[in-house]
Amino acid sequence: MSMNTTPKGERIHIALFGRRNAGKSSLINAITGQDLAIVSDVLGTTTDPVYKAMEILPLGPVMLIDTPGLDDEGVLGEERIKKARSVLNKTDLALIVADGNEAAKDFSFEHQILALTKKKNIPSIVVLNKQDLWAENEAAIQAYGDLCVSSKTGYHIHELKELMTTKLPTEDQTGKIVGDLLSPLDFVVLVVPIDSAAPKGRLILPQQQVIRDVLESGATAIVCRDTELADTLKNLGQPPKLVITDSQAFASVSKDTPKNIPLTSFSILFSRYKGDLQTQIDGVKMLDKLKDGDTILMAEGCTHHRQCDDIGTVKLPRWISEYTGKKLNFATSSGGGFPENLSPYRLIVHCGGCTLSKREMAFRIAEAKDQNVPIVNYGTMIAQLKGVLKRSIAPFADELS
Numbered sequence: 371m372s373m374n375t376t377p378k379g380e381r382i383h384i385a386l387f388g389r390r391n392a393g394k395s396s397l398i399n400a401i402t403g404q405d406l407a408i409v410s411d412v413l414g415t416t417t418d419p420v421y422k423a424m425e426i427l428p429l430g431p432v433m434l435i436d437t438p439g440l441d442d443e444g445v446l447g448e449e450r451i452k453k454a455r456s457v458l459n460k461t462d463l464a465l466i467v468a469d470g471n472e473a474a475k476d477f478s479f480e481h482q483i484l485a486l487t488k489k490k491n492i493p494s495i496v497v498l499n500k501q502d503l504w505a506e507n508e509a510a511i512q513a514y515g516d517l518c519v520s521s522k523t524g525y526h527i528h529e530l531k532e533l534m535t536t537k538l539p540t541e542d543q544t545g546k547i548v549g550d551l552l553s554p555l556d557f558v559v560l561v562v563p564i565d566s567a568a569p570k571g572r573l574i575l576p577q578q579q580v581i582r583d584v585l586e587s588g589a590t591a592i593v594c595r596d597t598e599l600a601d602t603l604k605n606l607g608q609p610p611k612l613v614i615t616d617s618q619a620f621a622s623v624s625k626d627t628p629k630n631i632p633l634t635s636f637s638i639l640f641s642r643y644k645g646d647l648q649t650q651i652d653g654v655k656m657l658d659k660l661k662d663g664d665t666i667l668m669a670e671g672c673t674h675h676r677q678c679d680d681i682g683t684v685k686l687p688r689w690i691s692e693y694t695g696k697k698l699n700f701a702t703s704s705g706g707g708f709p710e711n712l713s714p715y716r717l718i719v720h721c722g723g724c725t726l727s728k729r730e731m732a733f734r735i736a737e738a739k740d741q742n743v744p745i746v747n748y749g750t751m752i753a754q755l756k757g758v759l760k761r762s763i764a765p766f767a768d769e770l771s
Contacts, residue, residue: 376431377575379644379671379725381423382538383433385457387483388467390439393499396521397467398422398436401531419457429535435461441479456706458486460730463493463537470498470511470518477514493537501525547583547643551765552611554588559603561615561623563596575724576636580614600626612765614639617752618681624758632765633758637749640722644731645747648770649739651763653746654754656717657694664716665699666690669734671726672705681748686719689755708734711741718745 386394402424420436437454458464464487468480480496487494496515502523504511512518517533519526552558562577573581577593584591589611594602596619603610609631615623617635627633641647660666668682679685687700703709712718718738723731738745753759763770 376423377579377725378421378423378433379723379727380579381431381433381727382429382462383435383460383727383729384463384465384534385419385435385437385461386465386467387437387440387454387457389441389469389472389479392439392467392469392472393521394439394465394467395436397465397497397499397519398434400519400521400524400527401426401434419453426531426534429538440483455486458490458492459733460706460727461487461490461492462727462729463495463534465534466494466496466515467499468496468515469500469503470508470514471500471504473498473514474507474511480514495530495533495537497530545643546587547580547639548612548614549583549587549589552584552587552589556587556589556611557606557608558584558589558591559599559606559610559613560584560591560593561596561599561613561619562593563616563619576640576722577616579724580636580639596622596626599623603627603631617749618685620752620756620758620762624756624761634762634765635749635753637722637747638753638762639749640724641747641749642766642769644723644726644728645720646732646735647747647750647763647766649735650720650745650747650750651759651770653717653744654750654759656744656746657690657751657754660694660696660698660716662697663699664696665701665714667709667712667715667718668700668702669708669718670702670704670721671723671731672721682719682721686748686751689752690719693755708737710737712738712743713741715743718743719748719751720745721748 386397388394402422418438422434422436424432424434426432435457437457438451440451440454466480466483473480484494484496495517498511498515498518499521501508501518501520502525508518517526517530519530560577560580562573581591592602613623613627613631613633615633615635617637620635624633641650668686670682683702691698701715720734735745750759753762
């Protein structure tokens with residue numbers, strides 16, 4: 371990810387749902403003012419969810435998602451519908467797009483989609499498209515949706531953008547990663563190990579985002595490697611407000627950080643920011659209940675190239691096996707894929723979710739809870755394995771039960 375690009379997980383996700391040829395792709399082009407999506411009269415032109423990053427003021431950075439028609443047919447059509455429905459799990463605002471003429475004849479299909487969005491508490495707008503074909507009947511057709519538009523002529527496209535802004539707050543929805551714990555002019559030390567797994571020439575996304583959040587709070591971010599932490603703390607002249615480390619360095623960083631200085635990790639901050647910290651703390655109790663033959667799901671939100679000593683597939687499985695003394699099985703999932711059926715797993719160990727939206731991360735945690743499978747975050751798990759969990763969550767004591 372470019373340091374000048376708003377991360378995907380920080381964008382408001384606006385998805386378009388509807389039947390084939392309702393004009394979803396052409397509506398994206400009209401909203402953006404660009405020919406981003408392929409438009410055709412052929413049924414089923416959009417075969418997979420297509421993501422388009424852009425800015426819509428005053429919402430700011432958004433991710434527009436064009437989905438396959440939810441009335442697709444055949445075996446392949448069923449797979450496309452399944453993919454389209456899965457987009458709901460990451461959607462902040464749903465645009466339910468219908469050809470106004472078709473909706474006036476039979477609105478039952480759109481009603482089903484609307485019911486799904488309501489069930490998932492997703493704000494929605496029913497957009498009656500192709501107004502240029504039924505302008506003389508607009509007054510009657512309007513009753514079936516929220517707004518009549520024409521992607522072809524641009525009719526009511528501006529009004530649609532304005533309506534979209536009313537469905538979501540224009541302020542930052544995501545809160546602070548760490549800024550709410552800081553005051554202006556505070557010092558914060560960020561510990562960033564540079565090892566074989568570290569990407570060349572850049573910081574990873576959580577580190578970039580924490581630095582930005584510290585700066586926005588008027589505090590000062592001081593970045594060092596774990597090998598220079600002790601000297602950095604000594605040379606500061608005053609204790610920092612907080613030390614934030616890569617979870618993998620918890621053992622050495624905890625040793626080098628005096629007890630009077632609060633300590634946590636990037637991953638634990640993201641558990642609090644995007645997930646459910648209390649749930650992911652409670653999940654570590656499953657470590658002591660694991661038995662030989664149990665399977666643990668190692669879940670990641672991105673699809674990064676795995677290094678020889680990858681944290682999710684190599685280090686954590688090794689540390690967990692050493693800690694428990696059990697012969698365990700490990701399965702993996704990455705990117706947008708997350709198993710619907712979690713019953714084969716005794717525990718889920720999830721990354722911080724920096725590339726996922728808050729809604730998608732919340733969905734995954736809710737699915738785990740609904741299926742009674744404990745879920746933990748990389749940070750809470752490593753803190754437990756290294757014996758520093760209590761210390762690493764102390765900065766959030768007032769928020770935890």
